[in-house]
Amino acid sequence: MxxxxxxxxxxxxxxxxxxxxxxxxxxxxxxxxxSSFVAVRLGDVDKVxxxxxxxxxxxxxxxxxxxxxxxxxxxxxxxxxxxxxxxxxxxxxxxxxxxxxxxxxxLAKDLPDLDLDDGQNRAVSVDDKIRLALAAEKAALEFDPRITNSEGGEFSASAARVLYANSHGFTGEYHGSSYGVSVAPVASSNGSMQRDYWYSSQRKFARLEAPEAVGRRAAERALRRLGARKVKTRECPVVFDPEISANLLRHLSSALSGYALYKGASFLVGRLGEKIASENVTIVDDGTIPGALGSKPFDGEGLPTAKKTIVDRGVLRSYLLDTYSGKKMNLSSTGNASRGIGDSPGVGPLNFYLAAGAHAPEEIVASVDNGFYVTELMGFGVNLVTGDYSRGAAGIWIEKGQLAYPVEEVTIAGNLKEMLANIEMVGRDLEFRGRIAAPTLKLSRMTVAGN
Amino acid sequence: MAQEIIRAENFFDRRFGVTGHDVEKLLSQALARKADYADLYFEYRVNEGVSLEEGLVKQGSRSTSNGVGVRVLSEAKTGYAYTDDITIDNLALAARTAQAIAQNRSADVPVKVGGERVAAHDLYPVKTPPTDVALEKKTALLYEIDRLARSLDARVKNVFVSFASEEKIVLVASSKGWLAGDIQPLGRLNVTVIAEERGNRQVGTYGGGGRVAFDFFLDKNNYERFTREAVRQAILNLEAEDAPAGTMDVVLGPGWPGILLHEAIGHGLEGDFNRKKVSAFSERIGQKVASELCTVVDDGTLPSRRGSLNLDDEGTPTQRTVLIDKGILRGYLQDRLNAGLMKMAPTGNGRRESYAHIPMPRMTNTFMLAGESAPEDIIRSVKKGLYAVSFGGGQVDITNGKFVFSASEAYLIEDGRIGRPVKGATLIGNGPDVLTRVSMVGHDLKLDEGVGTCGKDGQSVPVGVGLPTIRIDGLTVGGTAAENK
CATH class of the missing domain: 3.30.2290.10 (PmbA/TldD superfamily)
Known part of the structure; x- marks a missing residue:
């Protein structure tokens, strides 16, 4: 055929x-x-x-x-x-x-050129990809003698073309490229192992972080976990590193989805116009940032993807809606229809971020006398209907404003409503490493469960 | 099963004009650079979903996928290419791409396939796959469940029901000469209920399925039970208190709490992690990793189960593999690549999400064998602790062994009696250590209802778990109620 x-x-x-x-x-x-990817391990090609x-x-x-x-x-x-x-x-x-x-x-009329494709996908050869993945892994392996093993380095590249048309006569098309490099080294000492991971992900090949920098960062992350212990169960202040903050935002974006809201399956039902977070919190969704991973010229229904303030100094100003979920709540679409091929639309954030605050991350850590700097979360313990939150965590204990020792096998628990209200300090270290981004955050208290 | 091979073989020939001769030629091209092994994985898949919300079946969707993955192995290296445009030219291109990992050029190696038939099981002889059942029957079931759920309790405010079904036809041809095909049906019914009382909104969810015909779901003992369970959980959660925080004795109920084994033990015993020595269980075969009460197996041969397969996605028949025998670590779960490199035998655990994915060692149905204690005695033995009977998802870090799983239905145990329900709490522990703390194992082994999906390295596959009631001495419970400590 x-x-x-x-x-x-x-x-x-x-x-x-x-x-x-x-x-x-x-x-x-x-x-x-x-699309393509290469994986290397211990200096040799593993998969192509x-x-x-x-x-x-x-x-x-x-x-x-x-x-x-x-x-x-x-x-x-x-x-x-x-x-x-x-x-x-x-x-x-x-x-x-x-x-x-x-x-x-x-429907979107003038489709903006968002600079989403660098046209380099075919120019980066398999050998280049292997070389970059090897360089990233090598930097991790050579960083410290305690880096003794590796789950490998990877390089991936893809270029996609998306077309959409509807019976109103709309047709639109865009192209997007993306590249990623990552490393997962294993550190060991005294017979115990810790693995961590670091990555860089960009629409443009030229904007990727140097593979060596990614490798070194991955090694640092694995090393700082060595010798981790449990702590006693308590309530205390908690600092989220930017990856963990972005994770909190991901839960928030799900709770803001029109589908969760009209079904009554979100703790944010009926809160539009109300204060849902501390006044330190401003959250924006913007599908029009040139070259960004979450940008696109029109959404999954052909609507514009304009910038909008979702939370303005703690006050909920907008949900995330497509046409259907909007109609269900008597509101207009916010241009957030996300669409798998052959699915009816759902809702998803575009570039969704918590605006940078005034504090240096070190300053935030220094403000904590006794608390938990969280660098890793595990599991699925989030209930968006009630906001109840309980997840496995690892990180570093803060004593008298200093990062003191690594911690693992503990959980952090609270409720998303209180967690948002308890955001006491916002870092100035906002960086777009993915579609969802947030800076370092300090929450005044959560329950940490351990011994 | 022989019929199935012929059917799968004919299917791809008839549909895409790829003959046995073409397959031999492609494999021989794939081996051209002194590669050790090559295989072709043909897949045709239909997925269908219907769902109900707000009393209406609003959604129906159907998707069809087909494609071929070409894999070449050369020592530890894997070359892989796939295409969803099944033509001989594209397959030849994919074969050349995949064999680029093997360095030394040599002449084509002749390959003969189909001489050896794989003796596989016949675990899911479903005449009409659920994807082929008339839609009206499915929507009628969804409406009946909605009616039933709302009739059970006035506090039920919304009901969501979904029925997802799949039929997968696969054919694996390898350079070692075998050809193996399978037809894999799969169905899953899910009921979610939101209950509300005085502004307090809670959710309950339940479901089940397997490699079964649609009639399975029409059985009252299934759809009605799933619905009653979802409603019961939502109503129960209306009264639940904050979960405790800290270390305490935990009793896990039978069935789905077997997710503990999947996370704490199963992943850490997958061959790839152990070959690379990055698992907390690396080089521990023969050592004691659990109390003597614990025997844990992975078994892909249970009839009609969601995690079962007649053969894995590399054409190896599935089997029952003992992972832990009376506390001693006995075996790993293997695919062909890792088994070969570790000089072990494949265990029928080489699985992949689709033709677009490289196979790796994965679990099938993982469970602990029954012990001798009565479940009531296990509860009675705990002075103060947590009784967890239903869970959401779990996760593990295979390198340091830490795992978590989140309870969706749990109760306090006070003086040997089941007390007040508590909100979902995450349980966290250390894989190589947790089973050494199992101090009682019930005689009530139960397998889960058939809802599990396991994610690893970006690939999702259906799995099953099972557990008898067990007592674990001292596990960290991550609730919010820390003040009691």
Missing amino acids: ERLELSAELALDILKQAKQKGATAGDVMMAESD SQAQEKRLGIRLFFGASSASASTSDISTAAIERLVDDTCALARATAKDEYSGLPAPEA
Whole structure:
């Protein structure tokens, strides 16, 4: 069977076919990608993987009923089957008066050039990738004699093309590249081992951190865990390093999702306009930052991805919504429709960050007399319905303003409502290492459980 | 099973025009640089999902994927390439890409496949896979569950039901000459309930499934029980108090709490981590890692189970592997690469999420064998502690051995009696140490309902766990109520 090229014409043609079969509206999302990764371990190549993929997904409406389907088989016959399958599915679902495409006038008009693709994906050869992964691992292995083993270094690259079209006549397309380098060294002393990890991830090859710097940082992180112990159970101040702060923000973004809210499955139901965090907290979502990992010119429904303040000095100003979840709450979409190929839209943050504060991270640590600097979290102990939070943690104990000794096998617990209210200091060390970013944070107290 | 091989073989031939002769040629190309081993993994997969919320089946979706992964091994090196465009030219390109890891050029090595048939199991003879059952039957079940959940308690405010099903047709051809195919059905029903009382909102969730026909779910003992359980948990959580914080004796109920074994023991015994010596269990075979009461196995051969497979994703038949025998560490879980490098036998644990992923050692169904204690006696033996009967997810750091898992239903134990329910708390411990603290094992071994999915290195695969009631002396419980200490 002949494989078809992905194009706006193909998308519009599929929508036409669907209309002939009775669909009243619909949209098509298509993507193709070129991806590769290499893994090295102890100075030798471990894995090399390369692939090209294409996928096509459609959503069709029959009045107020709808369904979605997708296929990796992009041939005329498979597409015909896909449309038929989707029609059959849609007939089995209920009418939902809130369903539908966004209003035509709301769709993105001038698609901004967000500088998401550096065009270098094919220029970086497999040998280059191997060389970079080896350099990162070597820097970790040579950093200290206590780095005795490694789970390896990796380099990954991908370039993707995304197309979206809907029956209002919208068509849009964008390209994005991404690169990542990471290392996971193992440190050991006195018969006990600790592993840690560091990475750099960017849309542009030239912006990646030097592999040597990534390797050294990974080694430092593994080394500082050696000799970790448990502490006594207590309540105390807790400092989150930026990775852990970003994790807190990830939970918050899930609780702000329109789908969680209209279902009553979020602790933030009905809090719009109210104070939900300390006044030190301002949170922004912005899909238009040039070259950023979470940027895109339009969302999963063809809507603009403008910058918006979500939390303004502690006050909740906006939820994260797509058209459907917005309608359910009598609000407009915030341009946060996120879409897997062949899924109906969900909601996701774009570039979602907690704005930098005034304090140097050292200053924050120095303000704690006796508390816990958290550098690692484990497990899934977060209940977004109630905000209850209890997770495994590791990090460094703070004594009299100094990082004193490593800690492991403890949990930190609280409730997200109180945790947000208890953010006492915000670091100035905001750095975009991923789509979700936050600086060092100090929470006035949490329960630390150990011995 | 022989029929299944033929069916899977014919399936890819008929659908994509890739013949046995093509497969032999591709494997021989893949081996061209003195590689040790090559295999092809063909996969065709259909996934379907229907879900209900607010009393309506609003969503239906169906996806179809197919692709081929080509793997070449040369000592410890793996070359991998995959394509979702199954044509001979693309496969030949993938074979050349994958063999780039092997350095020394030599002539094509002739490969003959299909001479040797893999003797596999027949663990899930499902006539009609759940993906092929009429949608109306599925939506009718979802509506019935919604009605039932709401009728059970007036405090039930919202009900979410989803039914996900999958059919996977796979074919593995290796340069060692074997050809193995399988057809793998999978279904999972999930019920989530939100209950509300005086502004207090709580969630309860329950479900189950396996490699079963759709009729399994229509059985009242299944869908009705799942629904009652979800409602019961949500209502119970309305009364739950803050969980305690600190170290205490913990009793784990039977079934799904077996996630303890998966996290604390299972991952640390996977062959890749042990070959690389980065596991807290590295080089500890023959040593005592658990109390004598503990025997733990991984068994991929249990009929109809979510974690079971007739053969793993490298074509090796699954088996029952003893990991811990009366407290002594006995075995690792192996795929072909790591078994070969460690000079051990593959154990049928080489699994992958899809054709786009490289196989690695993974668990199937991991559980502890039953002991002799009565569950009531185990509870009665604890003066002050925690009784945890249901869990959310868990995680482990295989290098330092620390693991966590989060309770979704737990009670205080006071003077040997089950007391007040407490909110979900995370339990944390050390893998190589935790089973040495098991002081009682119940006679009530139970396997989970069939809901587990395990993530490792970005790959998700369905798994099962099981446990009898056990007592663990001294485990850290991570609640918020620290003032009692």
